[in-house]
Amino acid sequence: MRLRRSLTRALPLTPAVALLLLFLAGPIAYCAYIAFTDLQLTGQAHSSFVGFENFRAAFRDDAFLNAVWLTLVFTVLSSLVGQNTLGLALASLMQRASKPVRTVVGGIVVTAWVLPEVVAGFLLYAFFRREGTLNAILDWLHLPTQNWLFTLPILAVSFANVWRGTAFSMLVYSAALNEIPKEITEAAEVDGAGGWRRMWHITLPMIRRSIGTNLMLNTLQTLSVFGLIWVMTRGGPGNRSQTLPLFMYEQAFQKSMIGYGTAVALLLLVVGSLFSLVYMRLLRTEV
Amino acid sequence: MPVRTTPRSRRTGRRLAADAGLLVVAAAFALPLAWVVLSALDPHAGLRVQVPDGLTLDNFDAVLKPDITYTPLLNSLILCGGGTLLTVVCAALAAYPLSRFRSRLNRPFLLTILFATCLPITAIMVPVYALFVRVNLIDTVQGTIFFFAASQLPFAIWLMKNFMDGVPKELEEAAWTDGASSLQSLVRIVLPLMGPGVAVVTVFSFVMMWGNFFVPFMLLLTPDQMPASVSINDFFGNRGTVVYGQLAAFSVIYSTPVILLYVLVARRLGGGFALGGAVKG
Numbered sequence: 257m258r259l260r261r262s263l264t265r266a267l268p269l270t271p272a273v274a275l276l277l278l279f280l281a282g283p284i285a286y287c288a289y290i291a292f293t294d295l296q297l298t299g300q301a302h303s304s305f306v307g308f309e310n311f312r313a314a315f316r317d318d319a320f321l322n323a324v325w326l327t328l329v330f331t332v333l334s335s336l337v338g339q340n341t342l343g344l345a346l347a348s349l350m351q352r353a354s355k356p357v358r359t360v361v362g363g364i365v366v367t368a369w370v371l372p373e374v375v376a377g378f379l380l381y382a383f384f385r386r387e388g389t390l391n392a393i394l395d396w397l398h399l400p401t402q403n404w405l406f407t408l409p410i411l412a413v414s415f416a417n418v419w420r421g422t423a424f425s426m427l428v429y430s431a432a433l434n435e436i437p438k439e440i441t442e443a444a445e446v447d448g449a450g451g452w453r454r455m456w457h458i459t460l461p462m463i464r465r466s467i468g469t470n471l472m473l474n475t476l477q478t479l480s481v482f483g484l485i486w487v488m489t490r491g492g493p494g495n496r497s498q499t500l501p502l503f504m505y506e507q508a509f510q511k512s513m514i515g516y517g518t519a520v521a522l523l524l525l526v527v528g529s530l531f532s533l534v535y536m537r538l539l540r541t542e543v
Numbered sequence: 544m545p546v547r548t549t550p551r552s553r554r555t556g557r558r559l560a561a562d563a564g565l566l567v568v569a570a571a572f573a574l575p576l577a578w579v580v581l582s583a584l585d586p587h588a589g590l591r592v593q594v595p596d597g598l599t600l601d602n603f604d605a606v607l608k609p610d611i612t613y614t615p616l617l618n619s620l621i622l623c624g625g626g627t628l629l630t631v632v633c634a635a636l637a638a639y640p641l642s643r644f645r646s647r648l649n650r651p652f653l654l655t656i657l658f659a660t661c662l663p664i665t666a667i668m669v670p671v672y673a674l675f676v677r678v679n680l681i682d683t684v685q686g687t688i689f690f691f692a693a694s695q696l697p698f699a700i701w702l703m704k705n706f707m708d709g710v711p712k713e714l715e716e717a718a719w720t721d722g723a724s725s726l727q728s729l730v731r732i733v734l735p736l737m738g739p740g741v742a743v744v745t746v747f748s749f750v751m752m753w754g755n756f757f758v759p760f761m762l763l764l765t766p767d768q769m770p771a772s773v774s775i776n777d778f779f780g781n782r783g784t785v786v787y788g789q790l791a792a793f794s795v796i797y798s799t800p801v802i803l804l805y806v807l808v809a810r811r812l813g814g815g816f817a818l819g820g821a822v823k824g
Binding site for chain 1: 689
C-alpha cells in the first residue's frame with residue numbers, strides 16, 4: 257500500500273528521468289566505455305578493447321599536453337583572473353555609481369553575455385583582426401600594432417571569454433554585495449578604514465562563499481567553451497589556441513579516432529566532475 | 544588653502560570616480576557591439592568600428608532571404624521551441640513530487656541533478672555523436688531536440704523545484720479535499736501561481752539553446768536543417784569573400800530575439816534572474 261502510494265507519487269518524475277538516463281547518463285556511460293576502445297570512424301567494422309592505451313597515448317602526445325597547457329592558461333587568464341576580478345570590480349564600483357551609469361554599464365555588459373556564442377565569436381574576431389578595431393585604436397594612440405590572432409591567439413580568445421563571461425560574475429557579486437549590511441561598512445568607514453582595507457578585511461571575507469561558487473561555475477563554463485574559440489581561430493594558428501574541447505573534436509572527427517577523442521572527453525568530464533563536487537561542497541546546500 | 548572635505552562632497556567625489564571607472568570599462572565592452580550595429584547599417588562595412596558614410600538597409604535586404612535567414616531561423620525556432628517545451632513540461636512534472644512529498648530519495652536525486660548541472664556537456668558530444676550514429680538518431684531534428692532537452696533538464700528541474708517551494712502547500716490541500724488529483728492541482732493551482740518562475744525556466748532554456756553552437760553542429764548534418772547558430776558560419780569560406788555588412792546584419796537579426804526575451808524576464812524579476820537557484824551562496 258505504502259509502496260504503491262510512493263510509486264504513484266514518483267510517476268511524474270518518469271519523463272524527466274527517462275530523458276536524463278537515455279540522453280545524458282547513457283552517453284556518459286558510453287563515453288566511459290569507448291574511451292577504452294580503439295573505435296574509429298572510417299572503415300573499421302569492429303573496435304576492440306585497448307585498456308588504458310588511449311590515456312597512455314595521450315600523455316605521450318605533445319599535442320595533447322599542449323592542449324592541457326592551453327586549457328590551463330585559458331581558464332586561469334579568462335575565468336580566474338579576468339571574469340572573476342573584473343566582475344567583482346564592476347559590482348563594487350556599481351555600489352557607488354549613480355543610477356543611470358549603473359543601468360547603462362549593466363546593460364552593455366549583460367548584452368555581451370546574452371549574445372549567442374557564435375555571434376560573440378565574430379564580434380571579437382573582428383575586434384582582434386589585423387584590420388580590426390583594436391589595431392585601429394592602437395594606431396591612433398601611436399602604439400605598435402600586431403596581428404593578434406596570429407601572434408597571441410590564446411590571449412585573444414581569453415579576452416573574448418572575459419568579454420563574454422564577466423556579466424555572470426558581475427551579477428553574482430552585485431547580489432552578494434547587496435546583502436552586506438550597510439552598518440558594517442559605515443562603521444568601518446567611521447573608524448577610518450580606507451577603500452582597499454574595507455575591501456580586504458570586510459567585504460571579501462563576507463562574500464567568501466559567493467567567491468567560491470562563482471569561481472567554480474566560471475571554471476566549469478570555461479572548460480567547456482568550444483564555439484567561441486572555434487569561430488575566432490579554429491584552435492590555430494597551428495594548435496596555438498587549441499584547448500581540450502577543440503583537441504577532442506580534432507582527434508575524433510578530423511583524424512577519425514573516436515576512441516582517442518573520447519578518452520580526452522572522459523578526462524575533461526572527470527576534471528569537470530571534480531570541480532562540480534567542490535562546488536557542491538562549497539554550496540553545502542540544504543536540499 | 545586646503546579644501547575642507549565634508550562627508551557629502553567626499554561621497555560625491557567617490558561617486559564620480561566610480562562613474563568614470565565604469566564608463567571606461569563599458570566603453571571597452573561596447574566597442575565590439577558598436578561594430579555589429581554600425582556595420583549592419585554601413586554600405587562599406589569593414590572589420591573596424593567606423594561611422595558609416597551613409598546609412599543603408601541593403602545589408603538587411605541582402606540577407607532577408609529564405610535560404611540565408613528564414614530557413615535557419617525557422618530551424619532554430621523548431622529546435623529550441625521543441626527542446627524548451629519538452630524541458631519545461633518534464634521539469635514541471637519532475638519538480639512536483641520533489642517539492643511536495645517527502646521521500647528518502649529526494650535528497651540523492653536533487654544532489655545528482657545539481658551535480659549534472661555543472662558537468663561540461665561539451666565533453667560528451669563525441670560519444671553522443673557515436674551513440675546517435677548507432678541508434679540512427681544522427682541528423683534528425685527530434686534526436687537533437689531530445690538531447691537539447693536532456694542537457695537543459697538538470698538546471699531546469701533545480702530552478703523549477705526552488706520556485707515551486709515558494710508556493711504554499713495549503714492552497715493545494717484545499718483542492719485535494721475537493722477531490723482534485725495531483726496532476727490537476729499542479730496544472731490548475733501550482734503552475735499558475737508560479738507563473739514568473741515558469742517564465743524564467745522557459746526563457747532561460749530557450750536562450751541557452753538558441754545560442755548553442757556545438758550541439759547542432761555535431762548532431763545535424765543536412766544543411767537544410769541547420770539552425771542559425773551553425774548556418775552563420777556560411778558567411779565565411781563557402782561564399783568566397785566575406786561581406787561583413789551582411790554578416791553583421793544577420794548577427795543582429797539572429798541575436799535580437801534572445802536579447803528581447805532576456806529584457807522581458809529580467810525586467811519582471813529584477814537583475815540577476817535565473818541565478819537564484821544555482822548560486823545561492
